[in-house]
Amino acid sequence: MNDKRKTLSCAEFQQQLPELIGSGANMANDPHIASCELCRALLADLETIAEAARQLFPAVEPPDDLWSQIESAIQSEDQPAKPTRAN
Amino acid sequence: MPHSPMPAQPSSTSVVNGDGLQPKSSPAPRPNSGPAATPDPAETDALARAQAGDHHAFAQLYSLHKRRIYSLCLRMVGNIAEAEDLTQEAFLQLHRKIGTFRGDSAFSTWLHRLAINVVLMQLRKKGLSLISLDEAMEPAPEEGPGRSFGAPDLTLTGAIDRLALERAVADLPAGYRLIFILHDVEGYEHNEIAAMLDCSIGNSKSQLHKARLKLRDALRAHSTQEAQL
Numbered sequence: 161m162n163d164k165r166k167t168l169s170c171a172e173f174q175q176q177l178p179e180l181i182g183s184g185a186n187m188a189n190d191p192h193i194a195s196c197e198l199c200r201a202l203l204a205d206l207e208t209i210a211e212a213a214r215q216l217f218p219a220v221e222p223p224d225d226l227w228s229q230i231e232s233a234i235q236s237e238d239q240p241a242k243p244t245r246a247n
Numbered sequence: 248m249p250h251s252p253m254p255a256q257p258s259s260t261s262v263v264n265g266d267g268l269q270p271k272s273s274p275a276p277r278p279n280s281g282p283a284a285t286p287d288p289a290e291t292d293a294l295a296r297a298q299a300g301d302h303h304a305f306a307q308l309y310s311l312h313k314r315r316i317y318s319l320c321l322r323m324v325g326n327i328a329e330a331e332d333l334t335q336e337a338f339l340q341l342h343r344k345i346g347t348f349r350g351d352s353a354f355s356t357w358l359h360r361l362a363i364n365v366v367l368m369q370l371r372k373k374g375l376s377l378i379s380l381d382e383a384m385e386p387a388p389e390e391g392p393g394r395s396f397g398a399p400d401l402t403l404t405g406a407i408d409r410l411a412l413e414r415a416v417a418d419l420p421a422g423y424r425l426i427f428i429l430h431d432v433e434g435y436e437h438n439e440i441a442a443m444l445d446c447s448i449g450n451s452k453s454q455l456h457k458a459r460l461k462l463r464d465a466l467r468a469h470s471t472q473e474a475q476l
Contacts, residue, residue, distance in 0.1 A: 220314070
């Protein structure tokens with residue numbers, strides 16, 4: 161299996177990459193990664209992006225008037241529908 | 248298959264990123280931390296009263312969770328006005344359904360999933376269909392695996408410009424952005440994302456990979472531009 165992986169072209173290896181990464185495989189010991197500088201650099205970049213994502217988009221406060229809008233919407237939902245007048 | 252706005256119960260208490268790209272530092276606390284999360288006494292009290300119809304208690308729940316829910320909506324849609332509308336809709340849904348919360352998971356987890364479902368329903372209304380997710384499985388010619396060949400000297404260094412990355416995420420196609428946010432930012436596992444989006448686990452992995460590749464391209468372009476200044 162490892163020998164087979166070692167003989168993969170970069171295109172073939174990268175085609176398998178989503179599944180390899182998603183399955184949690186230890187890529188550090190992958191024979192293709194060990195022998196291919198390009199794919200090693202690609203993997204390092206993807207790791208950097210995944211790590212950076214966790215620091216992205218700090219939480220922000222909604223505008224102060226949002227609650228009053230929600231409150232109004234709740235009140236309109238809570239009000240019983242007016243009976244329609246039958247003629 | 249239409250998704251119910253009712254949040255699903257978390258699949259497990261696992262909070263570990265499910266793929267091989269583990270963070271080198273501790274990740275931020277994840278929303279899907281399940282029932283193991285210690286409940287806030289103020290929240291527990293407000294929740295019980297809100298379930299009994301106490302309007303002030305519901306307002307208290309809003310205060311406790313508004314920041315996280317609004318931020319989630321903003322990340323997922325990348326638009327302030329839309330994020331406000333979705334936050335309002337999420338809390339309206341909460342008001343309608345709060346009586347159905349039984350405490351099988353942490354309230355914050357339940358509310359988080361409810362808000363995600365509200366956003367997903369809105370995105371579907373706007374045309375983010377599963378067809379577009381499935382189509383993304385087929386690599387476009389410029390997205391083929393060979394595109395990363397060459398220019399090994401342009402790899403990203405350890406420090407990424409956070410604002411550049413946030414801009415690049417905002418510029419991602421909606422389907423890619425959605426999966427990237429759910430997995431890499433919000434911490435959901437591929438099986439949870441697949442269930443939420445009604446797609447295959449393989450599709451979720453593939454989309455996430457393509458999203459990261461697009462971000463890599465955008466960041467490399469940004470680095471090149473910076474270097475030329």
